[in-house]
Amino acid sequence: MQLAKPAQTVTTSPAQWSMSSLLSSLPQEDYQRLSSQLTWRPLKVRQTLHKHGEPISEIYFPSRSVISITNAMEDGGIVEVATVGREGLVGIGSVLGNSIASGDAFVQIAGEPAAVMSIDAFRREMERRGPFQELVTRYSQAFVAQLMQSVACNGLHSAEERCCRWLLMTHDRIGQDEFPLTHEFLAIMLGVRRPTVTLVMAELARGGIVSHVRGHVRIVDRKGLEGASCECYRNVRSVFDRLLPRSERASVAIAQ
Amino acid sequence: MSRSPNRLLASLSAGDYRRIAPRLHTIRLNHGSTLPHCGVARVYFPGTGVSSILSRMTDGTTIEVASVGSEGVVGLPALGSQFSAGSYLHVSRGTLQYMALNVFETLCAQTELGTAVGQFCGMFTQSVMQLVACNRLHPLEARCARWILLTHERLHRANFELTQTFLAMAIGAKSGELASIMDRLADRHIVKHDAGSVTLLDPIALRRQACSCYPVLRKNALAPIKCPPRNRGGRHRANVVAMRPMTACTLCGLTRDYPHKTHAECLRALDADLRAVIQRAKQLTQLRGQIAFESMKKFQQFATRSRS
Numbered sequence: 001m002q003l004a005k006p007a008q009t010v011t012t013s014p015a016q017w018s019m020s021s022l023l024s025s026l027p028q029e030d031y032q033r034l035s036s037q038l039t040w041r042p043l044k045v046r047q048t049l050h051k052h053g054e055p056i057s058e059i060y061f062p063s064r065s066v067i068s069i070t071n072a073m074e075d076g077g078i079v080e081v082a083t084v085g086r087e088g089l090v091g092i093g094s095v096l097g098n099s100i101a102s103g104d105a106f107v108q109i110a111g112e113p114a115a116v117m118s119i120d121a122f123r124r125e126m127e128r129r130g131p132f133q134e135l136v137t138r139y140s141q142a143f144v145a146q147l148m149q150s151v152a153c154n155g156l157h158s159a160e161e162r163c164c165r166w167l168l169m170t171h172d173r174i175g176q177d178e179f180p181l182t183h184e185f186l187a188i189m190l191g192v193r194r195p196t197v198t199l200v201m202a203e204l205a206r207g208g209i210v211s212h213v214r215g216h217v218r219i220v221d222r223k224g225l226e227g228a229s230c231e232c233y234r235n236v237r238s239v240f241d242r243l244l245p246r247s248e249r250a251s252v253a254i255a256q
Numbered sequence: 257m258s259r260s261p262n263r264l265l266a267s268l269s270a271g272d273y274r275r276i277a278p279r280l281h282t283i284r285l286n287h288g289s290t291l292p293h294c295g296v297a298r299v300y301f302p303g304t305g306v307s308s309i310l311s312r313m314t315d316g317t318t319i320e321v322a323s324v325g326s327e328g329v330v331g332l333p334a335l336g337s338q339f340s341a342g343s344y345l346h347v348s349r350g351t352l353q354y355m356a357l358n359v360f361e362t363l364c365a366q367t368e369l370g371t372a373v374g375q376f377c378g379m380f381t382q383s384v385m386q387l388v389a390c391n392r393l394h395p396l397e398a399r400c401a402r403w404i405l406l407t408h409e410r411l412h413r414a415n416f417e418l419t420q421t422f423l424a425m426a427i428g429a430k431s432g433e434l435a436s437i438m439d440r441l442a443d444r445h446i447v448k449h450d451a452g453s454v455t456l457l458d459p460i461a462l463r464r465q466a467c468s469c470y471p472v473l474r475k476n477a478l479a480p481i482k483c484p485p486r487n488r489g490g491r492h493r494a495n496v497v498a499m500r501p502m503t504a505c506t507l508c509g510l511t512r513d514y515p516h517k518t519h520a521e522c523l524r525a526l527d528a529d530l531r532a533v534i535q536r537a538k539q540l541t542q543l544r545g546q547i548a549f550e551s552m553k554k555f556q557q558f559a560t561r562s563r564s
Contacts, residue, residue, distance in 0.1 A: 071385055071388065073468055077389070079392045081385045081388040093378070103385055144336070145336070145337055147381070147384050148309070148321040149338070151311070151388050151391055152313070155428035156428050231314055235338055243337070
């Protein structure tokens with residue numbers, strides 16, 4: 001579904017939307033060249049971006065959204081295996097050697113419009129071996145690190161710790177204290193039963209760490225949430241910080 | 257020229273392999289040994305063994321995050337940048353080849369090694385994704401069966417070195433939980449285990465115990481690596497080749513030793529399958545006898561008690 005581009009012309013970036021960190025970290029001339037191949041598409045909750053088994057045709061650069069990659073098992077069980085936000089891109093499989101999507105990618109939190117690039121344009125840009133290729137490669141490394149940490153986390157840590165980790169990662173990506181989230185959805189993502197999520201959230205609310213109303217969650221005590229989470233959050237965060245240092249300076253430069 | 261036991265290296269062209277071979281060294285490792293300098297200064301190509309990548313938490317608990325056998329390479333910075341050298345352990349005795357990390361990076365750029373490794377990365381990532389889901393959704397018993405079966409298939413040995421401590425570490429089980437699982441498997445004559453090793457007695461029964469992740473992981477672990485011919489600056493090629501399913505002989509319908517070029521090969525395959533079926537029939541008859549005997553004993557005890 002290709003919606004018309006917003007009123008801004010190609011040369012000015014949509015500065016009022018906090019853009020994908022990957023894109024905003026690019027040098028000015030690389031970004032200018034790329035922006036002619038990007039379209040900005042608003043996302044809808046539960047919209048499927050990639051389906052398991054189908055070839056990847058488009059790469060998405062989310063901004064302030066959360067996209068879930070899920071694995072559907074033969075016996076029908078579904079669980080989230082990874083999440084993507086503004087720190088990365090959806091479709092990293094194409095960099096890691098799979099032209100076919102390994103899992104379903106769908107929108108958890110819609111946030112702001114995402115930048116979309118066709119797979120051919122993406123590959124062409126990668127073959128230039130410039131700053132774009134380097135950033136994407138670093139992200140793919142960080143993504144695999146996140147995946148591997150999740151293997152360990154899912155095997156060893158409790159539902160409460162994993163829930164806190166999920167909330168922390170989402171908080172980082174959205175940049176706001178409050179976001180829409182139902183217990184049912186979170187339960188599917190974490191691979192637990194809905195009552196478990198309700199119990200965990202009630203416990204966190206009692207401790208003054210979060211507050212939740214129907215369909216929304218608000219982070220009240222960030223430090224407390226970090227304390228309740230397992231160390232997997234810190235481990236992955238440090239890998240990301242090391243490989244993809246947040247360059248707020250770059251986004252300011254582009255906005256001018 | 258002798259080919260490498262590592263299938264990734266063996267898939268390279270003769271010319272490429274000639275360039276790489278002088279930079280390879282060989283090492284023998286025992287069950288549970290760390291791969292020296294892995295991920296830091298060296299990459300390893302498992303030959304006749306399996307390497308495990310373990311994640312260690314601050315409280316000491318560990319769990320396996322991925323395993324690599326002769327289909328791939330261990331210690332890539334791209335696949336495991338957060339792991340120290342101590343996270344790479346070897347499962348059961350075997351030989352591996354290794355080379356220095358900087359040499360590896362140069363050779364990847366200069367030969368088709370880079371392409372082959374890229375293919376491996378795709379399969380590896382798929383397997384890791386499967387494991388994320390598995391560790392969350394599947395019960396410990398099914399994961400244990402899956403782990404033993406996959407390791408057995410990679411090693412091509414029914415008996416291999418494996419301590420319960422290592423296995424518990426690999427699937428994230430407490431040692432008490434694992435002991436009862438292994439005892440249950442032993443009672444049903446599926447595996448036999450002692451202090452240092454495991455023997456697979458009934459792979460078909462174990463397959464039934466294993467979780468549904470097993471086929472996916474097995475496909476990636478045993479997939480043939482097809483190395484496309486050198487293309488200079490060409491377009492990206494799809495990975496479909498590496499995932500082509502096995503086809504069966506049109507005459508005898510078997511997949512063993514496919515393709516069959518002569519009738520004699522068909523007959524050989526049929527004989528091999530017949531032998532396996534007869535062997536299986538013998539096992540089942542024996543198991544039936546055991547269970548029938550036990551059931552008769554129970555009935556006799558009951559009869560004796562009610563008479564007195």
